[in-house]
Amino acid sequence: MTQTGRPSRRLTLVLAVVCGVAVGNVYFPQALTPVAAASLHVPADAAALAVTATQVGYTVGIVLLAPLSDRLPNRSLLVALLVLSGAGLVAAGCAPALPVLVVAGGLVGLTSVAAQVVGPLAASLTAADRQGxxxxxxxxxxxxxxLLARAFSGTLGQWLGWRAPYLVAAAATLLLAAVVRLAVPPGVPPAREPYRTLLTEPLRLLRAEPSLRHASLNQAAVFGGFSAAWTGLAFLLTGPSYRLGAASVGTFALVGAATMCCTPFVGRLVDRRGPDGVNLVCIVGVLASAALLVAGTGGGAVGLAALTFGMLLLDVAMQSGMVANQARVYALRPNARGRLKTAYMTCAYSGGSAGSWLGAQLWGRAGWPGVCALLALLAGLALTGHLLAVHRRSSGAAEAPAPANGPA
Structure with missing residues (x-):
């Protein structure tokens, strides 16, 4: 750690790349669903099970594997997860039928929790006032x-088939495992509790920490709407309204590139102003994105513009809210960040997995307007929960007794 209370630039870059590759492995199959369905001769909603399995596997990995970041040297854990993820990607790329692809996707999701190990590691190297x-x-x-994973998988999938993105991602993941082995310090785990205790601790923390429950449920609702929107978008863009190919679906994801510039700024804003105000703006942004996105139902240039700005707003709002929520969670108990992150991300990705499944189901029954209605409903629930939580915190502060040496 440097004197400024932050990891070195080189280490921060490596950790950011680990996050990018691990998260990309969870999301790039979304752009491949229509191509994989046609190749495997299965309905589109059945092929979407591979995406859902990856997200469910990710949620299970957060529950079972992410708490180990408080118990094991983080470098060894990161390398092992990346190697196993690479193996799962190879199996998915060679899958002869949908069931094998679904199982392999679940393995990829399970081991892609490397991104969740990175957060507690970086937080342990960073001063409290710089963590945002x-x-x-x-x-x-x-x-x-x-974003790059969706663009790369959509383009490569259209040119070389849906298997190629899995195999290229496997090579990149295995290469990154070697880089992590050389660049990341081994670290000293902060906890010595048995694995069984680490597994049960996140649930106990959820019961004991109201702020953790607030952040977790907030992100679960927002991320569920986000996942539903992206699942439905692939069907909308390749369907009769737009008739675009898989490459266009992947390239469309690049509209969210502005989020990469926004989140560091949002982090500094959270450090200065706190997470509550930032979260409120983000949830309102998600709600507004639903209104924009529904205007893209009919196709044409106007519809495409509505989808572009709507997905941009949704991406920026969801990711910025993630910054605010994680800053709140990490500040609760510095010696239990891995378990706090486990509780938070389990809730968030449970919401994301449910949203992905609901998005596919609603697409088949109500089309794109149904998907947008789900997004608006979930954003409304998040907004209600946020306002109630802020009111409870402010009421608790107002009712707290004054210190003995303070004013009467």
Whole structure:
């Protein structure tokens, strides 16, 4: 750690790339769903199970593996997860049928929790008043991985088939495992509790920490709407309204590139102003994005413009809210950041997995307007929960007794 209370620039860059590659491995299959469905001769909603399995696997990995960041040297854990993820990607790329692809996707998701190990590691190397900015940089890496993965998989999938992106991602992940082995310090785990205790601790923390519950449920609702929107968008753009190819679906994801620039700024804003105000603006932004996106139902240039600005707003709002929520969570108990992150991300990705599944179901029954209605509903629930939580915190502060040496 440097004297400024932050990891070195080189280490921060490596950790941001780890986040980008790991998160990208979870998201790039979204752009491949229509191509994979046609190649495997299955319905589109059935092929979407591979995406859902990856996200469910990621959620399970957060529960079972991410708490180990408080128990094991982080470098060894990161390398092991990246190697296993690379193996899962190879299996997915060679899958002969949909069931094998679904299982392999679940393995990829399970081991892609390397991104969740990075956060507690970086936080342990960073002073408390600088954590927001470092979290913002790491989320910028995650966002870049998410966006570039969709663009790369959509383009490569259209040119070389849906298997090629899996195999290229496997090579990149295995190469990164070697880089991490050389560049990341081994670290000293902050906890010595047995694994069983580490598994049960996140649930106990959820019961004990109201702020953790607030951040977790908030992100679960917003991320559920985000996942539903991206799942439905692939069907909308390749359907009769727009008739675009898989490459266009991936390239469309690049509209969210502005998020990479926004999250470091949002992190600094959280450091100065606190997370509540930032979160409020972000949730309102998600709600507004639903109104923009529904205007893209009919196709044409106007519809495409509405989709572009709507998805841009949704990406920026969701990721910026993630910065604010994680800063709040990490500040609660510095010696339990891995378990706090486990509780938070389990809730968030449970919401994302449910949103991905609901998005596919609503697409088949109500089309794009149904997906947008789900996004608006979930944003409304997040907004209600946020306002109630802020009111409870302000009421608790107002009712707290004055200190003995303070004013009467």
């Amino acid at each position: 900015s470092v979290i913002g940089i790491l989320l910028s890496g995650s966002t870049g991985g998410m």
